[in-house]
Amino acid sequence: MKFFNTFLFLFFCVFISAQSLSELIIEIDSTNLNVMLNEFTGEVPTSVDGNTVTILNRTAAQNGTAENYIKEKFNSYGNLTVTKSNYSANGTNVIATQTGETNPEDIYIICGHYDSVANYCANDNATGTVAILEIARVLSQYCIDNTIVYVLFDEEEGGLIGSANFVNQAVANNLNILGVINLDMIGYDSNQMNDASIHVKNIGNSLALKDDAVSVLNTYISEIGLSPTIVNPGIEFSDHKNF
Numbered sequence: 001m002k003f004f005n006t007f008l009f010l011f012f013c014v015f016i017s018a019q020s021l022s023e024l025i026i027e028i029d030s031t032n033l034n035v036m037l038n039e040f041t042g043e044v045p046t047s048v049d050g051n052t053v054t055i056l057n058r059t060a061a062q063n064g065t066a067e068n069y070i071k072e073k074f075n076s077y078g079n080l081t082v083t084k085s086n087y088s089a090n091g092t093n094v095i096a097t098q099t100g101e102t103n104p105e106d107i108y109i110i111c112g113h114y115d116s117v118a119n120y121c122a123n124d125n126a127t128g129t130v131a132i133l134e135i136a137r138v139l140s141q142y143c144i145d146n147t148i149v150y151v152l153f154d155e156e157e158g159g160l161i162g163s164a165n166f167v168n169q170a171v172a173n174n175l176n177i178l179g180v181i182n183l184d185m186i187g188y189d190s191n192q193m194n195d196a197s198i199h200v201k202n203i204g205n206s207l208a209l210k211d212d213a214v215s216v217l218n219t220y221i222s223e224i225g226l227s228p229t230i231v232n233p234g235i236e237f238s239d240h241k242n243f
């Protein structure tokens with residue numbers, strides 16, 4: 001049994017500590033991001049469940065194809081446990097879990113919403129959705145100390161409904177969530193400052209997470225090209241509010 005575990009470990013992942021952050025950043029593929037953004041906003045056809053489809057609509061009542069696209073992407077990466085939470089007739093969160101090797105009970109969440117108010121809606125929030133998929137593609141190749149749960153919420157536009165359901169379940173299951181990074185509308189530089197807006201609040205590990213993000217942005221400015229702007233207290237019009 002021990003040999004079997006060791007074999008699985010070696011087969012599925014390598015120590016993330018063997019990589020530098022710089023190497024991970026370089027692995028983020030902007031071409032892949034653009035392809036997924038075009039597919040997810042219905043600009044070009046794509047393949048879902050073996051069928052050629054165009055994702056024309058992501059409003060909550062009609063986003064079943066978008067939901068299956070996300071699930072299929074997560075499943076293609078390996079090393080992730082992918083589930084769907086059908087919490088209501090029109091509401092489905094898509095959840096992919098990468099279990100930590102050292103502290104599996106300690107959880108970080110990387111999340112965003114995949115529903116939209118109308119057709120296309122590239123910035124709100126196809127940008128966050130495809131970023132989460134790309135982050136999962138890169139990180140799932142490596143062993144990690146703590147568990148990461150990648151979550152695509154439904155019905156954010158209906159009043160943060162999908163994330164409220166997720167948080168209620170997390171509380172009921174007594175999950176030890178150490179941090180949450182919510183990506184919403186990350187593709188439009190409204191102030192033309194080449195900055196990353198980081199919205200925080202003086203609660204939990206929020207400020208420590210912010211400090212880490214600022215450190216990464218400043219250290220790897222040549223690779224990432226965005227300077228941090230801190231908004232504290234941040235706006236509450238997205239799924240992070242429920243956490």
Ligand SMILES: [Zn+2]
Nearest residue numbers: 124125184185
């Ligand atoms: Zn949004």
